[in-house]
Amino acid sequence: MDTRIMQTFLLAAKYENFRMVAEKLYITQPAVTFQIRQLEEELGGKLFNKYGRNIQLTEFGRLFEKEAKEMIAQYEKSITRLNSFQQGFQxxxxxxxxxxxxxxxxxxxxxxxxxxxxxxxxxxxxxxxxxxxxxxxxxxxxxxxxxxxxxxxxxxxxxHEESVSLVCRHDGYDSETGPIIDAQNLLESTIIFTDNHPTYWERLKEQLKTSLSTYKLMKVNQSYVTKRFVLEGIGVSFLPKSIINREILEGRLLEVPAPFLTLPTAxxxxxxxxxxxxxxxxxxxxxxxxxx
CATH class of the missing domain: 3.40.190.10 (Periplasmic binding protein-like II)
Known part of the structure; x- marks a missing residue:
């Protein structure tokens, strides 16, 4: 089956007008009509009903539209693989x-x-x-x-297994002269971003509920978004070391010890x-x- 004719069919199904298809493909309208008739003969069924200048898929045409999209997708996938092979990829x-x-x-x-x-x-x-x-x-x-x-x-x-740390935005002080940040006060006074990791948050939230007198949790299911919010000073969170290492070294985030919590690993x-x-x-x- 000619993939070019299938492309013509898919455009006709999209625009429901042979003239528009002809303009898109830079061919004549009779050429479009001829290709669709060829396809109908090959398939043994009518693909479009005509209503004045417009067309509409038949039930048979709607079924073939789905198949044609899958065939074109597979064809393009195969061409991509062949091109990769020619470029040296095995x-x-x-x-x-x-x-x-x-x-x-x-x-x-x-x-x-x-x-x-x-x-x-x-x-x-x-x-x-x-x-x-x-x-x-x-x-x-x-x-x-x-x-x-x-x-x-x-x-x-x-x-790999790594530790998880409570982090907040750096307060601008150096480690020797800066005030000590109390983890409990920090957690009770700011938003805690949760659910950015699929394994450890349920157990950690239970600890927070029993250890804090007050708290405000906000679910953010992406770790990089959580880190962005923490860097902006909107709140704090518990994140794996691998995602915060650079910001810690650059002095943009602070790790805050929380000895009253049993911190998980990731x-x-x-x-x-x-x-x-x-x-x-x-x-x-x-x-x-x-x-x-």
Missing amino acids: RTIRVAISPLMAETILPSILVRYTKTFPNVELSIEVLESIKISDAVEKGEVDLGLSCLPGFPTIKSLKL NMYILYKYEQQMESDFVKFISNFYIS
Whole structure:
């Protein structure tokens, strides 16, 4: 089936007017009509009903529209793969990564992995950790880098464990002359941004409720947004060390000890279903990767 004719059909379905399709494709209107008739003969069914100068999909046409979009998408995907091969890439490995890791370790991974495996093309999809296991299980991606372990039906390898700290915007004082920040007063007097990590917040909120006389919680489900709000001085939060290291070193954030709380840890996992060569190489590479 000619993909150009399918493209003509999809434009006709979109604009419901052969003249507009002809103008978009820089061909004559009779040429558009001829292509649609060719397609109808090939498929054995009528695709459009005509109403004056306009057209409308038949029931058969609406069914084929969905199929045509899928066929065009697969065709374009195949062309992309062939172009990648011609450019020297021998395979694409699809990786789903959580937003937290996308902000912290992804840039370093990309640089080092592409240098180590120059003939492998990385395809990155950013997904919430809770969705990554399902994507790996269904074969939508080859591997996942997640804050959560995977389903029992796939493999989960714990990559890293790090501490979580209470952080606030830097107060401008140096560590020797500045006043001591009391964690309890801080938490009772400002907004606490919660739910920016998928594993530790429920237990942490229970501790806050029993340890503080008053508090105000605000749910912000993205860690990088939480960090932005804390940097602006809007409130405070508990964040993994990997996402705040740079701001701590640059003197933009302060870690505040909270000895009355049992602070959690945050884990990172690599999830995969198959142990083929490409996946095994990636798992081995990531396993040896130093995460600061």
